[in-house]
Amino acid sequence: MEKATFRIWRGDASGGEFQNFETELWFGMVVLDAIRAIQAEQAPDLAVRWNCKAGKCGSCSAEVDGMPKLMCMTRVQQLDLSKPITVEPLRAFPLMRDLVTDVSWNLEVKKRIRPFKPRAPDNPDGSWNMAQADVERAQEFRKCIECFLCQDVCHVLREHGEFDRFIGPRFFVHAAQLEMHPLDTEDRLDSLRADHGIGLCNITKCCTKVCPEEITITDNAIIPLKERVVDRAYDPVRRLLRMFTGGS
Amino acid sequence: MVGHERHTYDVVIIGAGGAGLRAAIEAAADGVSVAVITKTLLGKAHTVMAEGGIAAALANVDERDNWRVHFADTMRGGQYLNNWRMAELHAQQAPDRVRELEAWGALMDRTGEGRILQRNFGGHAYPRLAHVGDRTGLEMLRTLQDHGIHQGIEVFSECTVTRLLLDGTRCAGCFGYDRDKGTFRVFAAGAVILATGGIGRAFKVTSNSWECTGDGHSLAYHAGADLMDMEFVQFHPTGMVWPPSAQGILVTEGVRGEGGILTNSEGRRFMFDDIPPLYQDQTADTPEEGWRYVIGDRDARRPPELLTRDHVARCIVREVKEGRGSPHGGAFLDIAWIKEKLPNAEEHIKKKLPSMYHQFKQLANVDITKETHYVMGGVRVDADTQMSRVPGLFAAGEVAAGLHGANRLGGNSLSDLLVFGRLAGEHAARFARDHGTGDLNVDQIDEAARGALAPLERAPSSGEGPYQIQFALQDLLQEKASIVRTDDGLGEALRDIGELQRRAEGITVNGSREYNPAWHTALDVDHLLTVGEACARAALVRKESRGAHSRVDYPEKDAEWGKKNVVIRKGASGEMEVQTVPCQEIPAELRQVIEEQG
Numbered sequence: 001m002e003k004a005t006f007r008i009w010r011g012d013a014s015g016g017e018f019q020n021f022e023t024e025l026w027f028g029m030v031v032l033d034a035i036r037a038i039q040a041e042q043a044p045d046l047a048v049r050w051n052c053k054a055g056k057c058g059s060c061s062a063e064v065d066g067m068p069k070l071m072c073m074t075r076v077q078q079l080d081l082s083k084p085i086t087v088e089p090l091r092a093f094p095l096m097r098d099l100v101t102d103v104s105w106n107l108e109v110k111k112r113i114r115p116f117k118p119r120a121p122d123n124p125d126g127s128w129n130m131a132q133a134d135v136e137r138a139q140e141f142r143k144c145i146e147c148f149l150c151q152d153v154c155h156v157l158r159e160h161g162e163f164d165r166f167i168g169p170r171f172f173v174h175a176a177q178l179e180m181h182p183l184d185t186e187d188r189l190d191s192l193r194a195d196h197g198i199g200l201c202n203i204t205k206c207c208t209k210v211c212p213e214e215i216t217i218t219d220n221a222i223i224p225l226k227e228r229v230v231d232r233a234y235d236p237v238r239r240l241l242r243m244f245t246g247g248s
Numbered sequence: 249m250v251g252h253e254r255h256t257y258d259v260v261i262i263g264a265g266g267a268g269l270r271a272a273i274e275a276a277a278d279g280v281s282v283a284v285i286t287k288t289l290l291g292k293a294h295t296v297m298a299e300g301g302i303a304a305a306l307a308n309v310d311e312r313d314n315w316r317v318h319f320a321d322t323m324r325g326g327q328y329l330n331n332w333r334m335a336e337l338h339a340q341q342a343p344d345r346v347r348e349l350e351a352w353g354a355l356m357d358r359t360g361e362g363r364i365l366q367r368n369f370g371g372h373a374y375p376r377l378a379h380v381g382d383r384t385g386l387e388m389l390r391t392l393q394d395h396g397i398h399q400g401i402e403v404f405s406e407c408t409v410t411r412l413l414l415d416g417t418r419c420a421g422c423f424g425y426d427r428d429k430g431t432f433r434v435f436a437a438g439a440v441i442l443a444t445g446g447i448g449r450a451f452k453v454t455s456n457s458w459e460c461t462g463d464g465h466s467l468a469y470h471a472g473a474d475l476m477d478m479e480f481v482q483f484h485p486t487g488m489v490w491p492p493s494a495q496g497i498l499v500t501e502g503v504r505g506e507g508g509i510l511t512n513s514e515g516r517r518f519m520f521d522d523i524p525p526l527y528q529d530q531t532a533d534t535p536e537e538g539w540r541y542v543i544g545d546r547d548a549r550r551p552p553e554l555l556t557r558d559h560v561a562r563c564i565v566r567e568v569k570e571g572r573g574s575p576h577g578g579a580f581l582d583i584a585w586i587k588e589k590l591p592n593a594e595e596h597i598k599k600k601l602p603s604m605y606h607q608f609k610q611l612a613n614v615d616i617t618k619e620t621h622y623v624m625g626g627v628r629v630d631a632d633t634q635m636s637r638v639p640g641l642f643a644a645g646e647v648a649a650g651l652h653g654a655n656r657l658g659g660n661s662l663s664d665l666l667v668f669g670r671l672a673g674e675h676a677a678r679f680a681r682d683h684g685t686g687d688l689n690v691d692q693i694d695e696a697a698r699g700a701l702a703p704l705e706r707a708p709s710s711g712e713g714p715y716q717i718q719f720a721l722q723d724l725l726q727e728k729a730s731i732v733r734t735d736d737g738l739g740e741a742l743r744d745i746g747e748l749q750r751r752a753e754g755i756t757v758n759g760s761r762e763y764n765p766a767w768h769t770a771l772d773v774d775h776l777l778t779v780g781e782a783c784a785r786a787a788l789v790r791k792e793s794r795g796a797h798s799r800v801d802y803p804e805k806d807a808e809w810g811k812k813n814v815v816i817r818k819g820a821s822g823e824m825e826v827q828t829v830p831c832q833e834i835p836a837e838l839r840q841v842i843e844e845q846g
Contacts, residue, residue: 012762040715044766045759049289051457054497056386056603057292096428097763104405107290107397115398116353127347129362135355139380142355142387146291181353 004076006034007084008046012097019043020084025076031087032060032071035099047098055212058147062099063088068149068210092151092158103148109167113175114191118183134182141177141221143213146170150207150217156200166197169207169217176221179228193229198222250697252423252432257283257402258680259673260422260437262409262464265293266385266665267645267672268443269392270345274673275441276399280680283402283435285424287459290403291393294445294457295665298385299500299603300369301377302349302666303659304342308363310546313374315339319838320845322660324526325371325556326624326653327795327805329477329813332834333631334651338660338667345666346378352395354387356380367600368505368542371556371657373530373845375544381602382500388662407433409463410771411696412440412471412641413688419471419641420686423696427768430761432697436688438680441634441672442468442627442643447481447779449718449772451620452726455487455498461772462779464647468627469778473636475816476649476829477625478779479786480796482656483731485510485560487619489576499581499604499616501658504553506600507542508583509535510560512572518579519552522566524559531555539589558655558796561618565731565798568617578617618731622661623779624652624796625786628815634672640679640686644672654795703757703770711754714770721748721773721780729784734801738788745781752777785826786814 002025007018021038032050039046050060053072060071065079065086079085093101122128150169156162167175175192178184192198205218215221232238258280261268268284275282286293305318318339323330346364350356356378357365366375380387397403409424413434421436444464448456469475486499504510512518523531531552532538538551553560564579574580583601587593598605627636627643629650634642645665652660703714728741752773757766792806793799812828819825834842 039765040713040719044713044715044757045764047763047765051288051292051459052294052297053457054297056296056383057288057457059289059292100763102428103289107405110394111397115394118351118353121351125347126351127363128350130355130358131362132358132365135358139355142380142390143383144390145296145386178353181355184353 004034004081005084006038007086008035008038008099009088010046010098011095013095018086029076030072031064031069031074031076031085034076035071035087047096047100049100056145058145061090061147061149061152063090063152068152070147070149070212073212090148090152092154093148105163106146106148106151106170109171110174112195113167113171113178114186114188116178116181116184117186119185128183130182138177138180138182140215141173141180143215144170144173145213147212149210149212153206153210155204155206156197162197162200166200169222171196172198172201172225173215173217173221176225179225189229189232192225193233198226198229201226250432250694252434252693252697254434254436255283256436256685257281258438258685259283259441259676260285260435260439261441261443262422262467263293263443263445263645263647264288264290264403265295265443265445265645266388266392266662267669268293268441269389269396270666270669271441271443271644271673271676272401273392273396273399274670275677276401278674278677280438280677283404285404285407285409285422285435287406287408287463289405291389293389294460295389295662296386297455297457297498298388298662299382299498300502300505301367301379301384301659302342302346302388302662303369303372303376303657304346304378304663305339305376306343306346306364306366306378308359309366310374313376316841317373317845318342318376320842321372322651322657323653323842325655325657327655328653328810329795329831330653331631331650331832332838333832334668336838337631337671338651338663341667342663345663345670349388349391349666352391354391356387367502368550368554369658370501370504370554370560372659377505377659379502381600382502383603385662404433408768408771409467410700411692412467413692413696414471415686415689417472418639418686421688423693425700427763430764430767432700434688434693436685438683438685439640439642439676441676442641442647443645443669443672444647446646447623447783448620450721450725450776450780450783451730452722453487454620455484456620462775464643465626465782466775466778468636468638468641468643468647469782469816469818471638471641472818473638473641474628475625475782476628476813477653477786478623478782478816479790479814480624480654481620481730481783482557482622482624482796483561483618484621485557485564485618486581486616487621489578489615489617498619498621500601501557502601503581503583503604506583506597507539507586507589508553508581509551509585510553510564511580511582512567513574514572516572518567518572519555519560519563522563523552524555527555556655556657561731562798564618574615576615576617578615581616620730622646622656624654624656625649625783632671633675634668635675635679640683642672642676644668654797700771703755704761704767706754706756708756708758711756712751714755714757714766714773717748717752717755717773718769718776721745721776725780725783729780729787731798733787733797733799735788738784741784742781742788745777745784749777781824782816785824786816789814789826789828
């Protein structure tokens with residue numbers, strides 16, 4: 001049977017190294033299958049996080065041959081097998097052990113974004129009427145499985161470490177979902193500008209490229225939010241008006 | 249005493265799927281302090297895998313629907329072994345739970361009038377499933393998560409509970425460990441809610457996630473609660489079999505709801521060959537009538553592909569056994585044929601079943617077979633409060649038994665999580681207020697710590713690794729206790745499980761306590777062996793075939809068994825005791841509801 005070599009990062013916050021493991025390939029095998037086979041047969045304590053193995057939970061994010069990917073949706077046979085396949089943890093987040101990183105920062109960021117606040121119900125039973133077309137716009141963003149691959153690849157976080165003043169593509173998608181929700185009445189534009197760092201995104205679209213759900217993050221979420229923020233904060237006519245009225 | 253961090257909460261919830269989060273939101277709204285402990289990260293629970301929808305008689309698509317019809321459908325689907333009161337509460341409360349999700353931000357697909365759209369599903373008389381394409385579970389879980397994080401609930405992520413702590417017979421807390429550092433946590437609680445989901449990972453071929461290892465079933469059993477209906481393990485009829493890596497990936501029943509048909513190697517629509525008597529009046533006579541039902545003709549009856557899952561799975565097994573299966577031992581699921589009926593079929597499918605479309609990229613036949621999907625059995629609870637026999641210990645969702653009887657209808661799982669998650673949260677909060685926090689026993693904590701550390705402290709290489717035992721259990725349950733069950737096979741399964749239990753006592757784990765998956769698996773194995781034994785024992789006792797339970801040596805339904813549930817309890821000397829209890833009598837007015845619905 002055909003074999004492949006996997007070059008896997010082993011280590012923790014104090015340091016580590018790549019180790020090579022050879023394992024048998026089978027038809028249709030994904031990287032996570034290989035990692036689990038190596039775990040069962042050669043390295044029982046190899047740390048890896050996975051749940052659904054079907055591309056729906058977003059737990060098994062890693063960097064495979066340098067690209068942020070879900071291990072459960074990456075076919076081994078589609079990789080370059082002429083050299084060892086490199087599997088390493090997400091590099092934007094603190095390492096816990098081996099392939100597992102501490103992504104808890106993301107969960108804290110979400111709490112800082114103002115939650116959904118619906119308008120009063122349309123019907124006596126407490127329900128609302130919405131058109132399918134209006135619903136679909138926000139539904140695209142609600143496909144997000146929170147794999148954080150977009151956060152991992154974003155240079156504002158990865159290279160510049162702006163974790164204190166930039167929430168990253170995942171949470172612009174979250175904010176866009178709320179802002180474009182047909183029922184929502186909350187205002188998040190000032191906080192997007194002042195607290196969440198939307199201006200730091202310079203639309204290189206790396207996030208869109210790695211999204212396993214194929215959400216058009218930059219064009220459909222970030223740019224429209226940027227436009228709304230700019231309209232509010234930097235429109236010269238509004239600025240002039242503000243000068244006279246003293247409003248915000 | 250072994251080092252640990254101590255926490256105290258009024259309500260501690262184990263599990264952060266749909267039931268756990270809904271329970272947490274309810275308990276927090278009551279004003280008590282709430283902690284949710286999850287083995288995974290928040291938002292990753294198996295609930296995200298649910299595709300088809302949430303069953304609730306909103307009557308937005310067909311105004312003939314109401315809770316009575318939903319109740320009758322659920323009872324018929326469960327072959328009347330359901331707890332009638334749970335089925336009644338579920339049918340009555342599901343619509344409010346769905347509307348409430350919308351108030352928290354869920355965006356479900358709409359009807360032309362802008363109401364929540366509902367789709368057809370197996371065993372439901374009318375289009376009843378509120379949905380978002382085929383990612384309804386993700387929508388539901390994310391809605392509960394995004395609402396829940398603002399309700400003052402403490403979340404302990406990647407923390408695994410290995411034992412419940414008792415104060416006398418009362419549940420007073422739990423013991424667990426953090427995966428990150430391997431350090432221990434002890435939770436003192438006024439009430440504990442189990443919301444741990446299912447047991448699918450006891451079997452080899454399963455749609456279930458990593459975490460579905462029956463923890464709650466096993467924790468409850470060892471704490472003295474009853475398990476009920478453990479012989480009823482649902483095999484979803486349409487899991488992918490080919491290619492091998494896709495094995496276990498589910499093809500939503502929504503595909504059949506949108507017109508998908510099942511064919512054998514001869515191209516025959518074999519589901520028309522065997523319609524169970526309970527459903528004869530509700531099932532189409534011809535493919536043409538079936539299609540009319542799919543496109544909303546109210547005078548047409550359901551196509552046989554929308555019969556209940558237990559029956560569809562059995563029919564596929566029959567086709568394979570009689571030599572008409574697909575090349576990989578299943579059948580074909582064909583949605584492409586609707587091209588003959590709809591000019592814009594491809595767009596239609598892309599819209600209705602986007603994830604499926606994403607997965608298959610084109611209209612194609614899919615090679616499918618049955619796979620372990622759901623356990624109807626679980627902790628026996630009081631229908632109104634969800635409390636188990638152990639005071640202060642509650643259970644909700646898949647870990648609890650009662651609602652589904654011998655077979656669950658698709659869509660009734662998500663609504664189950666919402667309805668009974670809420671009830672468990674409400675009553676656990678009340679229990680905690682009324683009784684305060686129990687006392688923790690130091691000896692129990694030490695014993696739990698010693699048990700957890702044992703696999704790491706045994707001499708290295710003195711025993712086997714944990715993965716091998718888990719694989720052996722999965723193989724044997726798959727072969728001897730899943731879809732083909734006999735007295736002999738189940739007897740062998742029990743002997744083999746006994747042997748594995750002995751081998752498991754010697755499991756050794758190398759490496760440190762920090763994020764060590766081998767250690768975690770070693771602790772999972774105990775739970776898996778307990779639930780595996782419970783399934784096999786219950787299956788051995790029930791000498792008939794009913795719902796999801798198929799006995800090759802007792803292929804028919806037996807009227808006497810139709811009045812009994814199988815209950816499992818830990819005996820005084822630690823052995824598993826099996827007994828049968830009569831089903832609760834259905835009150836006359838609800839019997840009438842069932843009769844009226846034909």
